[in-house]
Amino acid sequence: MERxxxxxxxxxxxxxxxxxxxxxxxxxxxxxxxxxxxLRLLSMVAAADAGEACACDLVEPVGRSQPTVSHHLGLLVEAGLLEREKRGKWAWYRVVPDRLAALREALGPVPAGPR
Amino acid sequence: MERxxxxxxxxxxxxxxxxxxxxxxxxxxxxxxxxxxxLRLLSMVAAADAGEACACDLVEPVGRSQPTVSHHLGLLVEAGLLEREKRGKWAWYRVVPDRLAALREALGPVPAGPR
DNA sequence: CTTACATATTGACAAGTGTCGATGTGATGG
DNA sequence: CCATCACATCGACACTTGTCAATATGTAAG
Known part of the structure; x- marks a missing residue:
């Protein structure tokens, strides 16, 4: 098992x-x-209608093969940036806002806090 | 010339x-x-005394060879995250805060604005 | 069960990358 | 000049990674 x-x-x-x-x-x-x-997959899921996107709707617009898209989505889930939920034969993805926020804070403290 | x-x-x-x-x-x-x-080099320069750090003081603590450190610093400068200034035979580095801020904003809008 | 479909996994390969030793480039000091 | 020091560049190598075709897994429909 890797890190x-x-x-x-x-x-x-x-x-x-x-x-x-x-x-x-x-x-x-x-x-x-x-x-x-x-990055494109992440933005697509973030921009999806009900806050979630089906993998089936991501393959064509991202311009990669289905296995490649599945691979990338898997990495995003493993990193905690996306959540996956399987419904029927489809896989639905949602962004994890807290995770993005944590990444953002790692780039420095809050921009301009009112004192 | 590359991108x-x-x-x-x-x-x-x-x-x-x-x-x-x-x-x-x-x-x-x-x-x-x-x-x-x-990341360590970036944090070291950010934490440096007068806001700038000499490359000579970074090689040992980062635990890589001098050519490797020079290579990484070069990439950080090329990306606009660090500025380099040569003084005498030494090279001094400063962080570019705007660049970090831009990166932060790319991860999403401001965290939670007071409404 | 069989077929069809959505997704995940596997295997393979070209391209990219972090690393170091050796060497090049410039500046400082005798 | 010549030696020394700080830093950059070069060449090489092991390792990682993005990609796809082929295949496996699992679900739904007939």
Whole structure:
């Protein structure tokens, strides 16, 4: 069984020097976002009608083969960025907003907090 | 000359479906963050005393060879996340906060605005 | 059961990437 | 000049990764 990325996450980058382990964990998360196909899939699910999208509706617009799309969706789920629910023969995906927020905070503290 | 990543950046992921080109550009940026050594270097420069750090002080703590560190710093500069200034025989690096902020916003709109 | 369909898994391969040793480039100091 | 130091570039190599065709798994319909 390989390293599970989806557990916790994200000591902020701008505050303090990251240790090798924290850095590796964060890097693994960014690696999931470091692919055009995955970013497009993520945005497609985020823009879907009821907040969820069927895999069957993602294959054609993303312009990759069905196995490739399934592979990318699997990585996004493993990283905790998407949730999968199987209904009948279809697989439905939703974004996990908290996970995205955590990633965002890892890039620095809140932008401009009122004091 | 290859694709320069440091020009503009970042149509947000959560609003609308990304096109292949925008996705590729964003992915290229995330790819730079998708490495433990680079994340550590970034955090080290961010945590440096006067807001800048000499490359000579980064090699040992990051635990990689000098050429490897130079390579990673070069990628961070090319991505616009760091600025380099040569003074004498030393190279000094500063973070580019706007660039980090842009990346953060690409992960979604502002977290939770007071209504 | 059989067929059809949606999705996941496997195997294979080309391309990309992190790493280091060796070497190149410039600046500083004798 | 010549030696030294800081940094960048080059060449090579092991390892990772995105991709697809083929196949397996599982569900629904007849």
């Amino acid at each position: 599970d990325v989806a557990t916790l996450c994200c000591p902020p980058v701008t505050a303090g020097v990251l240790g090798e382990d924290d850095a590796a964990e964060l890097a693994a998360l960014f690696k999931v976002l470091a692919d055009p196909a995955r | 320069d990543v440091a020009t503009l950046c970042c149509p947000p992921v959560t609003a609308g479906v990304l096109g292949e080109d925008d996705a590729a550009e964003l992915a290229a940026l995330f790819k730079v963050l998708a490495d433990p050594a680079r």
